[in-house]
Amino acid sequence: MQTALFDLSTPQAPTAPAPQPGRRAPLLLGEVPVSSVLAAYDREHLYSPKDGTAELVDHRPGDVFAPLPTAPREPKAWGTWWKTEASVPTPDFLGLVPGDVITVVRAGTATVVSTCRFGAVVRYELPASPWATETHASMYVTRRNQYGLWYR
Template structure:
C-alpha cells in the first residue's frame, strides 16, 4: 500500500454546514418571540406598558411589555441599562445575522442584525467607501406594511 504525503496546504477543506437561510415572516403574522408582538395598522411592533392593555397582541415567551421609562436622568440610565438593553435571543423574530431592509427617509437600504435587545434590534447598515468605518449602527423596533424595518 502506498501512502501519499499531504502538505499542509493540500489538506481537504472541512465539511461546513449549509448556510442558514431564514425566510421573513409573512406580513400580518405574529412571530413567536421572547418579546410581545402586535400587528396594528399594518405595522408589526412590540407593545409597551400602557399600550399593551389596549391592543391585541401575542405575549412574549420571556418578557412582558417593556415598562415605561422614567424621566429623571439617573433613573432613565438605570432603566436603559437594566431593563431596555437586556440582551434577548430574538426581537420580533429577528436574530443576529439576519439580513433585512431598512426604511430610511425616502429610500430603502440593506442592514444586518448585529444583536437583539428587549427594546429592539441593533442593525448595521453599510455606508459608501471613504467614511470612518464601513457601517453605521441604528436601532429598529417596527416593521412596516412593505416588510421594511424602521
C-alpha cells in the same frame, strides 16, 4: 437572422431561488411572530407594545418577557431603566435573530447584530465618500411597516 420582440416558445416553470447560507425566510406580512417579547400587528405595523399600551391592542404575549416598562423622564432614572430593563439581551426580537439580513428604511439591507427587549441592533454599509472614514453604521430597529421595511 431575425430578432423577435417576444419569445413565443413554451414557457418553462419558474425555479425557486437557491437558499442563501445564513438567510432565513422573512416573516410574512400580517403575521405576528413567536417571540421572547410581546408582539402586536396594528394598523399594518409590527411592533412590541410597551407597558401602558399593551392593554389597548391585540397582541401575542412574549415567551420570556412582559411588556417593557415605560421609561422614566429623569436622566439618572432613565439610565438605570436602560441598563436593567431595556437593554437586557433576548434570544430574539419580533422574530429577528443575530445574523438575519433585513431591509431597513433609508439604509437598504442590514444584518442583525444583537437583540434586546427594546429592539434589534443592525449594521449596514454606508455609501463610499471621500471625506467619510467609517464604512458601516449601526442603529436600532423596533418596528416593521406594511412593506416589510424595518425602522425605529
